[in-house]
Amino acid sequence: MKISRDLIKKFSNSISLNTDLSNYSWFNLGGPAEYFFKPKNESQLIEFLKSNRTNKLNLTILGAGSNTLIRDKGVKGVVLKLSPSFSQIKLIEKDIIQAGAATLDRKVSNFAKDNNIGNFEFLSCIPGSIGGAVIMNSGCYDNDISKILISIRAIDINQCVVREITRNEIEFYYRGTNLPKDLIITSVKLKGIVKPKKMIEKIQNELIEKKKILNLVK
Numbered sequence: 001m002k003i004s005r006d007l008i009k010k011f012s013n014s015i016s017l018n019t020d021l022s023n024y025s026w027f028n029l030g031g032p033a034e035y036f037f038k039p040k041n042e043s044q045l046i047e048f049l050k051s052n053r054t055n056k057l058n059l060t061i062l063g064a065g066s067n068t069l070i071r072d073k074g075v076k077g078v079v080l081k082l083s084p085s086f087s088q089i090k091l092i093e094k095d096i097i098q099a100g101a102a103t104l105d106r107k108v109s110n111f112a113k114d115n116n117i118g119n120f121e122f123l124s125c126i127p128g129s130i131g132g133a134v135i136m137n138s139g140c141y142d143n144d145i146s147k148i149l150i151s152i153r154a155i156d157i158n159q160c161v162v163r164e165i166t167r168n169e170i171e172f173y174y175r176g177t178n179l180p181k182d183l184i185i186t187s188v189k190l191k192g193i194v195k196p197k198k199m200i201e202k203i204q205n206e207l208i209e210k211k212k213i214l215n216l217v218k
């Protein structure tokens, strides 16, 4: 099914056709997205999802593309990638951070370090976004996202509403969760422990060096 001209006009600044996805893949591989949608904010995203109730186009969510292989023939339907406005980080309390789902893990780790919050060091070794990290329950060196997550904010694709889901409602297992597929995470709240920046920096550097030995840091 094709998107109507009206819809393309309505979201003209945020939607493009036949977009090369290799630019959005960590591996720099893959063909085009039939439609590539970068919502500016939650309300535009909800509006788009409501419109898609009639179009019923297949929706593929892309984070930083570090755990996704895109086939050369590309992707039919809409590939949705959160715009940079979903990359904001805020300090909520002395040990709690709120991060937009598109924020890179490395940035979250550095923000935590700069605010003397420990336990986020492992994120500096993972090349994804924090939204992708929740979906994949990403982790390394004895830590993972389930250990620092407080809650997620997400949009329910079918209901077109915002949902807040706490960590206790999510079942985490190795590199995955039981979260339903019809959620688009828009932000996360994470909790660490207050620690001197120097100590955090030391751990962060040690982990990065370990990963470099494995040739896993770009």
Ligand SMILES: Cc1cc2nc3c(=O)[nH]c(=O)nc-3n(C[C@H](O)[C@H](O)[C@H](O)COP(=O)(O)OP(=O)(O)OC[C@H]3O[C@@H](n4cnc5c(N)ncnc54)[C@H](O)[C@@H]3O)c2cc1C
Residues within 6 Å of the ligand: 026, 060, 061, 062, 063, 064, 065, 066, 067, 068, 082, 101, 102, 125, 126, 127, 128, 129, 130, 131, 132, 133, 134, 135, 136, 137, 138, 139, 140, 175, 183, 184, 185, 186, 216, 217
């Ligand atoms: C060199 C290298 C090293 C790596 N090292 C590690 C490691 O040490 N530990 C580890 O756990 N992983 C590692 N990975 C895998 C990968 O980086 C992680 O799984 C990462 O968390 C994926 O995040 P992403 O944003 O790139 O997700 P993507 O690859 O873009 O997407 C992964 C999944 O998450 C979904 N998704 C992404 N964002 C959202 C969102 N906002 N809402 C809903 N769904 C979403 C996608 O639909 C897809 O199903 C590594 C990968 C590479 C290439």
